[in-house]
Amino acid sequence: MGEGEWRLSAKADALQLRAAMIRAIRRFFLAQDFLEVETPLRIPAPAPEPHIDAVPADGWFLHTSPELCMKRLLAAGYPNIFQICRCFRAGERGARHLPEFTLLEWYRAGVDYRALMEDCEALIASVAAGLGRSGVLAWQGRRIDLTPPWERITVREAFARYAPLGADEALGSNRFDELMVDAVEPRLGVDRPVFLYDYPAALGALARLKPEDPSLAERFELYIASLELANAFSELTDAREQRRRFTAAACERRQANRAAYPVPEPFLASLSLVPPSAGIALGVDRLAMLFADRTAIDAVIAFAPEEL
C-alpha cells in the first residue's frame, strides 16, 4: 500500500459518516415533499459578488453556487426545492475552505428567512438522529446542545457584545471582515448553535431589505462551534433593485481588478416572477467536520486538490 492509499483508507470512518449524513439530509427534505433538482455546474454568468471568484470553463464559468438557476425554478412555480451539488470558488483554500466543495441549497416559497432558521434546527436534529447521535454534539472536547430553539443574535448586537467597534463603524472603516473573523466568530455557537442575523444592507447582495428598517438586509448565517455553516436570505424579488446591486458589485470588482462577468439577464428577467421566498446554502463538508469531530475540511473528503 502506498502513501496515498494508506491516507485514503485511514479516512474510511469519516467518508462513511459523510455518506450517511447526506442520506439523512435527502430523507429530511423528501419527507417534506421537497423536489430534488439538478442545475448546470457550468453557466454563462455567475452572480457578481465582490469577493467570490468563479473558475472559467471553456468560455463560461463553473457556478459558485446554484442560486441563480434555483431561483429561476422558483419563478417557474416549483415552490419547495433542494439540491446537493459541487460548487467552485477560485483561490479559496484553507483549513476550512476548498476550491471545490459540496453545498446543500434549499428554497421555500411563501416564507421569509425566519422559517429557514426553524428548518436548520429541524434538519440538524434529524441528521444527528439519522447518525444515531443524541441531541448533544461532541466536538473537540466541547459539548454543543442542539436542542431548539437556538440562539438568535443580530449582527449589531454581536459586534456590540464582542467587537471593539460597532457593526456599521466596522463596515465604514473596512474592518468588518477582520473583526468578524477575529472578535465575533470565535464567540459564536460555543455552547449551542447560533443564528447571526440582520446584516447591514450592503452585505446582502441577493437579500430583501427589512421592511421596517431598510438599513438592514434579511440575511442570516448559522454558526456551530464558531464554524460558519450556512448563509440564508429572504430573497430579493425586485429586478430593478437586483440589477442596481449587480452593477454596484461589478463596479467593485472592476476597481479591485477582479474578472468581469456578463450580466445574468435570463435570471433578472425571471426575478419578478419569483414568489416571496427564502433560500439558504449550507456547507456539507463543514457539517461533516462537526459530526466527524474534525478540525480540517480535508479530513472529510476523499481527495484534497493537493492529493490529485
Add this chain to the structure above:
Amino acid sequence: MYTASDLRKGLRIKIESDPYIITEFNFVKPGKGQALYRCKLKNMINGNQFERTFRSVDVFEAADLQEKKMQYLYKEEGKYCFMDNQTYEQVFLSDEQVGEAKNFLLDNLEVEILFFEDRPLGISLPNFIEVTVTKADPWAKGDSVSGNTKPVTVQTGYVLQVPPFIEEGEKIRIDTRSGEYLTRVKG
C-alpha cells in the same frame, strides 16, 4: 512579485528591506466577505517573529535569496569560515546562523550558503554525510538489557544513537535533516 494568493508556508518575501520566511499560514474568509491571509513571519536576519493578516489586494516582493556552493574551512572565535572555491571569496557565519548544522560540519565539507543581497544568512547541508565514530562503548554481545541502541560520539563531537554493533573507528552515514543514523559504511 507575489500576490496574496501566492502566500504559503515556506515562501520567502521581502518586507521593508528585510527577508522574511512564512512559518505559518492560514486562509480565512468570513461568509461572503473578503479573503484574509493570516501569516506568521520570521525575519531571516534577526529571527524576530510576528503575525500579520494580508488581504487579496496586497502585493509582495520576492526576497532576493541565492544559494552558493562553498567549502567549510575552519572555526575561529565563534565564527565559521566558508570559502568559494572558484573565487576564493570567504564568508563568516555566527553560531546562531549555523545552528544545528554545526553537528555535521566536517572539514572541507561542501555546503550551500544562503545569501540575501550578498549577505550570508544561513547554511544548508548535503542530506547525507559520512563520519568516523571517535568514541563508542564496546558491544557486550548477548546483552539484551542495554536496549537496541547505544550512544556514540562522532568526529564533529556530535552524539547520536546507533545500533550496538557499531564500534570506534568505523564510518557511519547520518541523515543531516533528522540527525539520525542511517547505515554503517564499509571502508
